[in-house]
Amino acid sequence: MNGTFMTIPEPSTGMMVGSVIGAACLLLLAVTLGVFAKKRWKSFDEYLVGKRDMGPVVTGLALAGSFISGWAFCGSVAVVYKVGFAGMWFAGIWCLVGIIPAIWLAATKTREFSSKLGATTITETIGRRFESKVLQTVIALSMLFFLFIYSVGQLKAAGTVWYAVTGLPPFWCLLISVVIAWLFLALGGYTGTQWFIAVKGAFLGFVGLMIGIWALVYAGGFGAISKSLMAQNPNYMALINRSLPPTGVTELFSTWVGVLATPVIFFTMAVGFPHNVSRFLGMKKLSKKEFIVLCFTVWLVVGPPLMLDCSSNGLVARLIFGNNLLANKQWGADLAAPMLAWALGGAGLISLYVTGVVGAALGTLSAMVFIMSANVTRDTIKLWRPQTSDRTLISLGYFLIALFLFLPFYWTLENPPALLAVFMGFAAMGLGAIFFFVTVISYYWRGATKLGAMLTVIFGTGATLWGGWAVLARKPALLGMGTMEWILVAGCAVAYFGGSLLSKAPSEELLNKLFPEKKAAAEQYQSSLET
Amino acid sequence: MEQTVVDPTLSWIVWGLVMAGTFVMTLVGTWLIARRWEK
Secondary structure (H helix, E strand, C coil): CCCCCCCCCCCCHHHHHHHHHHHHHHHHHHHHHHHHHHCCCCCHHHHHHCCCCECHHHHHHHHHHHHCCHHHHHHHHHHHHHHCHHHHHHHCCCHHHHHHHHHHHHHHHHHHHHHHHCCCCHHHHHHHHCCCHHHHHHHHHHHHHHHHHHHHHHHHHHHHHHHHHHCCCCHHHHHHHHHHHHHHHHHHHHHHHHHHHHHHHHHHHHHHHHHHHHHHHHHCCHHHHHHHHHHHCHHHHCCCCCCCCCCECCHHHHCHHHHHHHHHHHHHHHHHCHHHHHHHCCECCCCHHHHHHHHHHHHHHHHHHHHHHHCHHHHHHHHHHCCHHHHCCCCHHHHHHHHHHHHHHHHHHHHHHHHHHHHHHHHHHHHHHHHHHHHHHHHHHHHHCCCCCHHHHHHHHHHHHHHHHHHHHHHHHHCCCCCHHHHHHHHHHHHHHHHHHHHHHHHHCCCCCHHHHHHHHHHHHHHHHHHHHHHHHCCCCCCEHHHHHHHHHHHHHHHHHHHHHCCCCCCHHHHHHHCHHHHHHHHHHHHHHHC | CCCCCCCHHHHHHHHHHHHHHHHHHHHHHHHHHHHCCCC
């Protein structure tokens, strides 16, 4: 360890007690919200989507909370700490470029389409949009696959931070968290999940903004950060770090192709993530004022707090700790965010941070697990065996939620992924590229067909798997992660538009119901021709 | 590690432009969509 910089502190009683109290309050709140939400649903449909009466503030906070994951609060700071300034492009400086367009493009349309089609999940909305049971099943399986991979990283963030602060193995922390998550998911369903994620979103916005500004002040401003990092290695202050390999993951930090892919990654994943778009399923019909409130709520929570956390915090962590965090072989750079909180505000701030990151992990994980469970119950079993009773589906849902919580829990303990941000980034790319087209573009393009959607899912899933091998597994890497993003997005676009242009659209009756404004415009045009 | 010529001031200017640009763009975009809400 280098004595010029701070070293990893030993966990103190204050850190341990504060964190345990914070996490206990959070988990108690989760169960309480679950108990209250239990009174709000009586049928399987209401369990899955509530009463479609959520206001813009709750919806906005829930969207922000769903988007701010364990990765955003932990892994992104680790990337910047490890790579330097160039890491910001992938670490989250484009958060608003993704999440605000998600509202613009998907909020009212998701509510409108799901309501008109009587659908309770995104998968069901898409299946009915294209009048295809097979497509709905294929999408459910693809979504399940990607969400499962993505869910693993959520628990790693919580485990890392718990270890860093308490010094205890993460087993009990993770186990208690998943048991609590199961409780509030089973009790509260969609409404309980939405409420919990909303509270967590507001809390993360507050903690994130505080740490982001505090870190810049503590460091002594931009000049002091530059001075320290230039002394450590000038490459840490480069906009594009060309000393890193141009293929593999590091392409995102070392070439223009990689750097320019990063806003595309954030845009497609924010707009395409099923657990983000699902936040709009239970939303009320918005007025103009409520739409502005929705956008501004998300802007406030995700904007300044998260963009600071994802960019400058990693640099300040490097200023404080130098390379010393990398001396910990198990968690390494992932310690950057919690150790920064400790360096800034001691036991008090790190306790708040721990509470925030446990909430971040638990909230986003819950949103994903809820969808994964519905992928099986509603989108597969109910679809092919409609006579299955609500009671059976709810009981099966309880079991599946437990299973989908347990598997990432086990995998995290037995085989932790090497670098949290990278691991989750690949699943995120696949999810984003596929569902940006299949979900959101299908809200706007009348000509989209089930063949186009099916080809997009097949290509996107296959390309993501191949990309995992070519970019992450193969030594040396065959190509870079940024190039892979361009291949994914371009390939999905070709599959979606090409497949749609070559095949027959759904029935006129359905399309006129979903696109009334286009029907009215066509009638107006026809009548103007006749007169 | 290969050393490159780095100007930290330029890095922070680009950082500031990206931050300010995305803040403003998202607010203006929301305003433009809200203006057309009735239509």
